[in-house]
Amino acid sequence: MAIITTSDLTKVYGRDFVAVDHLNIEIEKGEVFGLLGPNGAGKTTTIKMLTTVLKPSGGTAVIDGHDIIRDSLAVRKVIGVVPQDLTTDEDLKGIENLMMVSRFYNVPEERARETIKELVRLVDLEGAMQRYVRQYSGGMRKRLELIAGLVHSPKVLFLDEPTLGLDVQTRSQMWKHIEEVRENLGVTIILTSHYLEEVDALSDRVAIIDHGKIIASGTPAELKASLRGDVITITVSSENDVEKMLEYRGATEVKDLGGNRVRLKVQSADREMASLMNYIVSSGISVTGINVQKPSLDQVFLEYTGREMKDEEPGDFRSMMMRMRRLRR
Structure with a gap:
C-alpha cells in the first residue's frame, strides 16, 4: 500500500527552467526508499515539495492521504525531517533538545517523555540524556538527530545524509539503528545519501532522478543486474x-x-x-x-547519469527543517 504518491509533480523556475518534470512515483508504507541524483537533478526540489516547503508549479502529491497543497498542515504532522547538518543545541542536554522539538509539534509532555524513552532505548543513548550535547561524540550526535525527527511519531521520515562525516565503524552502527527504527516503529523512510553503499545496504527500492525525471528505479539488486x-x-x-x-x-x-x-x-x-x-x-x-x-550502485549511477555523485550544497536541508518548524507554530 502506497503512503506517498506523486501525480505529475512539477516545479518550474522562471519561464522555462523545469527542475522537476511531471514526476510520478509511489512509495510503499514501511519501506526505505533511496532517492539519488546528481547536483541540479531535481532531487532536493522534489523533497522540498513533498515536505510542503515549496509549492509545486503543477501536479501534486498525497502523503498518508493528505494532499501536499490542500492539506499542507496535515502533511507536516505526519512527516519528520532529519537534515545532514547538526541542528541540536550543544548548550542543552540531550533530553532538553528532544523535549524542545516535541513542543514544536505540540506533543503533550507525558506522551513526549514516553516516546523519547522508547527512542533513546532504540539508539542506545540511555546514559547520555542528562549530558550536554557538546560532550557527545559524532556518532552520538547523529543518533540524537535521528530520534529528534521522530519525537512526534511521524509516519514518514525524510533522512538526509545520516552518516555524513562518520568513520566506517560508526557508520555501520548507524545503519543498524536506522534498520531498528524502521522495524520497530514501522516508519517509511526517504533516504538520500552520497554513500551509495549506504543506499544499497538500507534501501528496499531506489530511484535515480536526473533533469527532473526518474530515469531508473527498482531494488538495488535489479538496478545492478541492469548493467x-x-x-x-x-x-x-x-x-x-x-x-x-x-x-x-x-x-x-x-x-x-x-x-x-x-x-x-x-x-x-x-x-x-x-x-x-x-x-x-x-x-x-x-x-x-x-x-x-x-556491479555496484556507483556504477549504476554513472551508467544512467553519466556523472559521479558529488556533494550537495551544505545547509539546504537544515534551512528546510527550520522553515518547517516555523510553519508548525
Missing part, C-alpha cells in the same frame, strides 16, 4: 596499446576512457579473464594496471 555484467578497466602504456585493446572482441562493450585507459564491459570477469590475458600477451600489449569492478 548486465562486470567492468574491467585496463591501463596501458601507449596509444598504440589502446588501439589494440579497442579491437578486443570478448567484451559486450569497449570504450576508450582517455589517459591510456580502456573500459571493457563483460558478462563475467571471472570467466573472461583468461581469454583477456591471452589476448593481451599475444597482441604484445604493455599493461600497467587492471581493475575489476562487480
